[in-house]
Amino acid sequence: MPNRLLIRNAAAVLTGLAGSASRSAATDLRVVGDVIAEMGSALAPLAGERVLNATDCVVYPGWVNTHHHLFQSLLKGVPAGIDATLTPWLKAVPYAYRGAFDEATLRLAVRIGIVELMRSGCTTVADHHYLYHPGMGFDASEVLFDEARRFGVRFMLLRGGATQMRDAEANGPPHMRPESLDEMLAGVERSARCFHQRGPRAMTRVAMAPTTITYSLKTEHMKPIARAARALGIPLHSHMSETVSYIEHCRAAYGRLPLEYAAENEWLGSDVWFAHLVHLSESEKALIAESGTGIAHCPQSNGRLGSGVAPAPDLDRRGAPVSLGVDGAASNEAADMLSEVHHAWLTHRSHAGAASRARPEGEGEAGADAVTVEQIVRWGTAGGARVLGFDGVGTLAVGEAADLAVYGLDDPRFFGLHDPALGPVVSGARPRLKWLLAGGEVIVEDDAIPGLDLAELGAQARGAVKRLLRSA
Numbered sequence: 325m326p327n328r329l330l331i332r333n334a335a336a337v338l339t340g341l342a343g344s345a346s347r348s349a350a351t352d353l354r355v356v357g358d359v360i361a362e363m364g365s366a367l368a369p370l371a372g373e374r375v376l377n378a379t380d381c382v383v384y385p386g387w388v389n390t391h392h393h394l395f396q397s398l399l400k401g402v403p404a405g406i407d408a409t410l411t412p413w414l415k416a417v418p419y420a421y422r423g424a425f426d427e428a429t430l431r432l433a434v435r436i437g438i439v440e441l442m443r444s445g446c447t448t449v450a451d452h453h454y455l456y457h458p459g460m461g462f463d464a465s466e467v468l469f470d471e472a473r474r475f476g477v478r479f480m481l482l483r484g485g486a487t488q489m490r491d492a493e494a495n496g497p498p499h500m501r502p503e504s505l506d507e508m509l510a511g512v513e514r515s516a517r518c519f520h521q522r523g524p525r526a527m528t529r530v531a532m533a534p535t536t537i538t539y540s541l542k543t544e545h546m547k548p549i550a551r552a553a554r555a556l557g558i559p560l561h562s563h564m565s566e567t568v569s570y571i572e573h574c575r576a577a578y579g580r581l582p583l584e585y586a587a588e589n590e591w592l593g594s595d596v597w598f599a600h601l602v603h604l605s606e607s608e609k610a611l612i613a614e615s616g617t618g619i620a621h622c623p624q625s626n627g628r629l630g631s632g633v634a635p636a637p638d639l640d641r642r643g644a645p646v647s648l649g650v651d652g653a654a655s656n657e658a659a660d661m662l663s664e665v666h667h668a669w670l671t672h673r674s675h676a677g678a679a680s681r682a683r684p685e686g687e688g689e690a691g692a693d694a695v696t697v698e699q700i701v702r703w704g705t706a707g708g709a710r711v712l713g714f715d716g717v718g719t720l721a722v723g724e725a726a727d728l729a730v731y732g733l734d735d736p737r738f739f740g741l742h743d744p745a746l747g748p749v750v751s752g753a754r755p756r757l758k759w760l761l762a763g764g765e766v767i768v769e770d771d772a773i774p775g776l777d778l779a780e781l782g783a784q785a786r787g788a789v790k791r792l793l794r795s796a
Contacts, residue, residue, distance in 0.1 A: 326357035327764045330369050331730060334378040336745035337363075338698065340385040340705035340719040346698035347745065348720065353383065355726040358525060358763040363722055376759055378730050382744050384701060385720050386447025386727035386762060387661035388708025391482070391561075391599040391620035391649025393418075394451045394468065395430055397437035398788050399654035410567050410629050417654045422455055423499040424795040427462040430455070432788055434471045436781065437659065441650070442475060442773060444660035444754060445729030447762040449477055450620075450649070450712055452561065452599065454484025454535040456511060457501050465515045469528060476767040478526070478727070480712050481519065482533035482561045483512045486540035505545050508534070509552050516556050524716035525725045527763065531712075533561040537591060538574055538582055546589035553595075559713055560591060561620075564598035567631050571603055583608035592617045597711040599649060601639070602632040609639060618645035618711035621703065624658060624667045625651035633675045636668075636703070637695055647708040648700075665700050666752050697749045726764040731755035 330352065337348040354362035354373075369375050396418065404416040425433070434451075441449055449472065455464055465481055472479030486502040503511070512532050520530040532553035534540050540562075541549065553560050564570070565582045574582045583604065586592055592611060597618030604612070612619070621636040640646045648668060653659035677691030709718025717725045733744055737753040748755055760768035767773065 325372075327355065328370065328373040329355040329376060329726075329761070329764070329766075330367060330373050331355070331376045331378050331383065331728075331759075332367065334383045334730070335380055336382045336743075337720060338382070338384050338701050338745055339721060340702055341721070342702055346702065353720070353728070355761065355764050358726055360720060360722055360724055360726050363720070376730065378758070380734070380744075381730050381732050381758055382747060383720065384445060384729045384731065384748060385705040385718055386729055386760065387441075387445050387665075387704050388448040388647065388712065388714070388718055389441060389446050389650055389661055390450045390597065390647040390708045390711055391622060391651060392437065392441075392449060392451045392659070393453070393652030393654070394434045394437035394449075395425055395453065395455060396652035396654035397433040397440070397659065398429065398785065398792060399652075400657045400659075402654065405654070408629070410631060411569065413629060413655065418652070419500070421792055421796050423497055424792050425455055427467060429788055429792070430464060431467050431471060432784055434468055436785055437653065438471055438475050438477060439773060439776065439778075439781065440653075440660050442477065442760060442768055443757060443771065444662040445731065445748070445757060445760060446661045447477055447727040447729075447760065447767075448480070448708065448712070448714060448717060450480040450482055450531075452482040452484055452533055452535075454486070455499075456485040456503060456508075457499050458503060458507065459498070465511070465519075469519055472528070475773065476762050476765055478528070478714060478717065478762060480529040480531060480714075481515055482531045483515055484533045484535040485511070486535050487545050488540065488542050502540075505548065509549070512553070512558075513556060516558050520556075520558055522557070525763065526714060529558075529713060531559045531561045532556075536563040538564070538570060538577075538585060543578070543589070546591060550590040559595040559597070560593075561597055561599070562591075564601055565603045565608075566600035566626070568603055581605055581608055583611050587611055587615070594645075595713075597645065597647070599651070600626060600631070600634060602626055602634045604635060609635065609642060612639060613642035613644045616645065618647060620647050620649035620711065621668065622649045622651040622656070622664075623671045624664055625656040627667070627671065628655050628657075633671055637672055640699070640703070645707060645711045646703045647711045648704040660754070661704060662748060662754050665704050665749050668703070669695060669697065669700050669749055697746050700749055726761050728761050729757060730759040732758045
């Protein structure tokens with residue numbers, strides 16, 4: 325018999341849709357099986373239906389996180405990288421510690437990261453995992469899917485890796501060695517065969533995701549990898565244009581801007597999305613919009629590393645798919661979707677206001693309408709589902725997946741709100757998560773994940789950090 329739930333008397337419902345559809349007049353949502361079956365007001369409970377009292381609560385779609393590095397959940401606040409820009413940070417943190425990630429350490433890090441995301445209201449996680457090398461001895465992809473399955477979240481493996489090394493990785497130990505082209509393609513094909521689901525409301529998906537195409541792939545491998553992904557029917561993902569050094573590198577190595585190089589090698593299209601896209605020329609913005617290429621916008625990590633501010637509002641205006649990713653916890657010590665959306669909301673307003681004063685005479689006051697709460701929610705839900713290819717996910721509407729967060733605004737941080745719907749984004753604090761549903765199943769209840777001992781998980785994390793410090 326399908327699961328049946330009735331969420332009643334919500335103070336506000338945001339849908340993840342655009343424009344006037346971004347807010348629903350409904351106060352009640354009926355869930356049957358894995359979908360929303362009805363939305364309205366004063367819906368009467370049916371026989372056998374569990375009723376969830378959402379009085380004074382707000383309901384959002386479950387967040388869709390489109391770019392993460394879950395293994396970094398055990399690398400937060402590493403002193404050697406806390407004040408470093410991207411390249412020295414790579415050397416001081418992920419490169420320095422990656423050899424210490426055996427199967428058990430990886431599993432613990434993934435568990436911590438998924439738990440952190442869930443407690444922010446995230447129901448779909450895309451993890452860009454790139455710790456692959458010849459002779460690993462265990463299947464990292466299986467670990468990731470296994471932990472996601474344990475917690476009941478939707479999960480997408482962005483299968484990373486490299487066929488050549490960055491200069492910063494040269495002369496590194498065995499765990500830094502790149503894969504051959506055949507090894508990478510075989511690994512992706514194996515994961516796709518086992519885990520890539522098609523059709524509406526899929527629970528698991530796979531993308532071809534070389535770590536950074538401008539550095540991690542030989543040019544002669546670019547088109548074969550893109551074509552192999554399309555033959556498998558899976559999308560493409562990578563880091564791109566995170567810092568000015570991407571531009572400098574591509575001009576020196578290829579005589580092109582980064583997005584021009586991607587376009588020449590069949591790495592643009594509606595089945596492609598890139599993380600970051602901070603530094604873009606006008607012509608590159610046009611390439612992205614015209615091709616339907618998406619962005620995983622990671623404003624907190626970009627701020628933390630001093631990389632800059634991605635032109636996400638401009639790309640959105642041009643019609644490009646915009647989504648949000650928290651990036652790795654080693655460059656974003658929060659790594660949850662609520663802190664990410666709050667930062668995105670503030671960052672673009674600040675940036676717009678600063679840009680308006682670029683001329684000596686200024687332009688008065690500007691910037692406070694650069695992005696709206698509803699726009700940010702759309703990026704973090706429907707926009708994410710769009711770039712990942714999760715059909716039937718990311719919005720609250722009849723027939724869509726019952727992935728939703730019910731937030732209780734019972735902390736003083738939220739007292740006095742004239743519009744409760746804004747609270748989870750604007751107030752800068754994590755509301756109490758009364759319920760989190762993924763595929764119609766309750767996976768968080770009253771801030772607790774069934775079967776999880778948070779204190780024990782914290783103790784395991786502290787022990788793992790000590791071991792990492794000894795082994796790095």
